[in-house]
Amino acid sequence: xxxxxxxxxxxxxxxxxxxxxxxxxxxxxxxxxxxxxxxxxxxxxxxxxxxxxxxxxxxxxxxxxxxxxxxxxxxxxxxxxxxxxxxxxxxxxxxxxxxxxxxxxxxxxxxxxxxxxxxxxxxxxxxxxxxxxxxxxxxxxxxxxxxxxxxxxxxxxxxxxxxxxxxxxxxxxxxxxxxxxxxxxxxxxxxxxxxxxxxx
Amino acid sequence: xxxxxxxxxxxxxxxxxxxxxxxxxxxxxxxxxxxxxxxxxxxxxxxxxxxxxxxxxxxxxxxxxxxxxxxxxxxxxxxxxxxxxxxxxxxxxxxxxxxxxxxxxxxxxxxxxxxxxxxxxxxxxxxxxxxxxxxxxxxxxxxxxxxxxxxxxxxxxxxxxxxxxxxxxxxxxxxxxxxxxxxxxxxxxxxxxxxxxxxx
Numbered sequence: 001x002x003x004x005x006x007x008x009x010x011x012x013x014x015x016x017x018x019x020x021x022x023x024x025x026x027x028x029x030x031x032x033x034x035x036x037x038x039x040x041x042x043x044x045x046x047x048x049x050x051x052x053x054x055x056x057x058x059x060x061x062x063x064x065x066x067x068x069x070x071x072x073x074x075x076x077x078x079x080x081x082x083x084x085x086x087x088x089x090x091x092x093x094x095x096x097x098x099x100x101x102x103x104x105x106x107x108x109x110x111x112x113x114x115x116x117x118x119x120x121x122x123x124x125x126x127x128x129x130x131x132x133x134x135x136x137x138x139x140x141x142x143x144x145x146x147x148x149x150x151x152x153x154x155x156x157x158x159x160x161x162x163x164x165x166x167x168x169x170x171x172x173x174x175x176x177x178x179x180x181x182x183x184x185x186x187x188x189x190x191x192x193x194x195x196x197x198x199x200x
Numbered sequence: 201x202x203x204x205x206x207x208x209x210x211x212x213x214x215x216x217x218x219x220x221x222x223x224x225x226x227x228x229x230x231x232x233x234x235x236x237x238x239x240x241x242x243x244x245x246x247x248x249x250x251x252x253x254x255x256x257x258x259x260x261x262x263x264x265x266x267x268x269x270x271x272x273x274x275x276x277x278x279x280x281x282x283x284x285x286x287x288x289x290x291x292x293x294x295x296x297x298x299x300x301x302x303x304x305x306x307x308x309x310x311x312x313x314x315x316x317x318x319x320x321x322x323x324x325x326x327x328x329x330x331x332x333x334x335x336x337x338x339x340x341x342x343x344x345x346x347x348x349x350x351x352x353x354x355x356x357x358x359x360x361x362x363x364x365x366x367x368x369x370x371x372x373x374x375x376x377x378x379x380x381x382x383x384x385x386x387x388x389x390x391x392x393x394x395x396x397x398x399x400x
Contacts, residue, residue, distance in 0.1 A: 048338040049300055063288055065295035072288035088263055088272035095265035098299045100249055138248040 001026040004043060004054040006033045008114060010106055010164035011066040012053040013198045017160050018073055020196040026055075034114065067094045070157045079157050089151045093158035097165075101139070104131035106165045109172030129173065136169070136179055143181035148188060155192055163189045168198065201226040204243060204254040206233045208314060210306055210364035211266040212253040213398045217360050218273055220396040226255075234314065267294045270357045279357045289351045293358035297365075301339070304331035306365045309372030329373065336369070336379055343381035348388060355392055363389045368398065 005012045005028045039050040046062035047054040055063045074080045108128045150158040205212045205228045239250040246262035247254040255263045274280045350358040
């Protein structure tokens with residue numbers, strides 16, 4: 001398999017983290033997340049949205065969207081529950097991550113730490129920071145009443161999806177000091193056998 | 201089942217459309233999408249993100265996020281492909297809808313047609329309109345080369361997810377005149393036996 005990747009993208013890290021847990025070999029081709037001028041040329045026929053991650057299977061079929069790639073790779077493994085309701089709960093948190101959590105936390109992190117243009121986006125940083133804390137508060141309330149992981153008592157795709165940008169939220173100026181359930185959960189995910197870091 | 205619903209929300213319409221196709225009975229409780237002051241009281245214990253749709257199963261278990269609700273209801277039906285790769289492709293387009301399509305098209309529609317505050321959001325409307333056309337262009341390119349539906353030759357959850365806000369994009373000022381593949385596909389989805397309108 002070939003993964004069109006960015007080393008700093010949390011969405012790409014999710015895929016690399018799952019591939020590591022599953023012990024699946026793959027090649028990486030890194031794309032720039034700031035200069036996107038070659039995206040149409042490289043990804044035009046593979047991903048209508050021209051984003052990374054994009055995974056190309058050994059038979060050449062392309063798959064886009066981190067959540068869909070996680071599902072494709074994870075089905076049948078210990079990271080997708082066998083129970084129908086729990087499976088839907090995993091997707092609930094994966095959609096929450098893409099709709100509410102990532103568009104705030106990942107965007108602030110990108111603007112502050114990677115764009116080189118943080119000053120010209122002060123108002124956006126401020127409003128997205130507020131949105132990001134709202135998402136973190138929702139996750140904190142959930143984890144405080146949960147059984148150790150986002151869904152049930154074992155790690156699932158939901159943990160992988162939410163770990164990716166939560167564990168680097170500090171790069172966007174988010175302080176997790178007031179979120180003890182999130183902090184404990186981050187430690188549990190990072191302690192799983194087979195874990196790899198975002199820089200690996 | 202009890203569906204916490206909004207009559208104008210495309211995300212809620214997705215669930216109602218699938219429930220109609222599946223012939224499943226349910227109750228509706230409508231919430232306001234402009235005045236959200238009662239959300240914590242009504243949804244606090246059901247949905248950490250306090251959004252509609254939220255579905256409560258007959259045994260009391262709550263499920264949030266339109267994509268997860270669609271998956272829960274649709275698994276095992278003709279709307280979720282039996283093939284693993286096609287299943288992932290359905291999720292690819294559902295995540296595309298929530299990450300790229302809906303945050304542009306649904307937001308412009310809401311601001312222009314429902315918020316009562318269109319004038320004070322002119323810059324946001326302009327940038328989100330640009331994003332919305334980019335999403336529609338990506339969908340158009342895909343459908344122009346597709347086999348009649350978003351994934352394969354039959355309707356799936358991907359069509360239901362993308363139909364919801366695409367068919368009312370005109371309320372947000374989007375002109376689909378330059379998108380013939382989308383226009384033809386909207387007609388096919390609406391002509392499916394069992395179809396219900398957003399106003400039903």
